[in-house]
């Protein structure tokens with residue numbers, strides 16, 4: 040049996056691991072007549088991987104805009120670096136800031152590998168940079184405070200991309216290629232608005248975010264957002280005030296609340312619409 044991942048094999052901010060169950064259920068139950076799924080904002084490829092797990096018969100296109108595949112290919116080197124760091128930091132107190140002379144030794148290991156080729160700084164960050172922060176280059180790492188929060192087991196991504204068609208292009212080009220074909224469903228998980236998603240490629244302004252709404256017109260889709268983005272409210276308001284049409288009208292909405300502590304949390308939202316579903320509602 041092929042291995043099914045419930046989360047991306049390497050750290051990736053914004054991966055949709057919390058949607059494992061609901062997403063797969065909806066794909067299975069509502070999109071049985073779709074035979075092509077296009078993951079326009081592939082990120083870590085997790086939605087593509089979920090889709091292939093439940094629909095191995097369908098073509099699943101993973102838009103690897105961030106070149107996550109490169110990080111996956113670098114796993115042997117990443118594991119090697121982490122093994123060397125564990126040696127350097129053997130006996131050093133866990134979860135503590137790494138001070139001299141250990142800091143220089145850690146950087147020496149990484150600099151040596153950097154001279155030899157690609158180093159996956161995002162993944163290394165999880166082991167030596169303060170939690171939930173990521174650096175993307177040696178220069179950034181040199182400027183940062185390092186912490187001893189090592190990972191103990193090796194990373195492994197065997198079979199993760201199996202069965203997927205991997206492409207890398209701007210989502211608009213990919214959308215244009217597939218929008219007029221029958222039996223297509225788009226997976227639409229754009230970057231969050233004005234986030235400090237420094238590990239993503241590019242920076243997203245309101246206009247970019249609104250442009251994505253073009254991909255919802257007359258298509259089968261899954262769309263991911265969060266309550267913070269207010270995009271659903273904006274579309275409802277524009278439709279009510281100016282009859283602009285609301286691309287989310289008729290979509291099924293599922294909320295997923297995460298509580299960080301008793302006072303704070305956030306709500307992630309998944310919407311999906313199958314055009315037949317809409318037509319049936321219109322006819323009723």
Ligand SMILES: C[S@@+](CC[C@H](N)C(=O)[O-])C[C@H]1O[C@@H](n2cnc3c(N)ncnc32)[C@H](O)[C@@H]1O
Pocket residue numbers: 047051053054055056079080081082083084085086102104105208209210211228229230231239240241
């Ligand atoms: C929220 S993340 C997607 C996460 C993904 N669904 C997952 O589970 O890992 C949004 C992704 O869109 C990518 N992106 C940014 N601009 C893009 C563009 N013009 N075309 C395609 N992808 C883009 C970002 O780099 C980021 O990887």
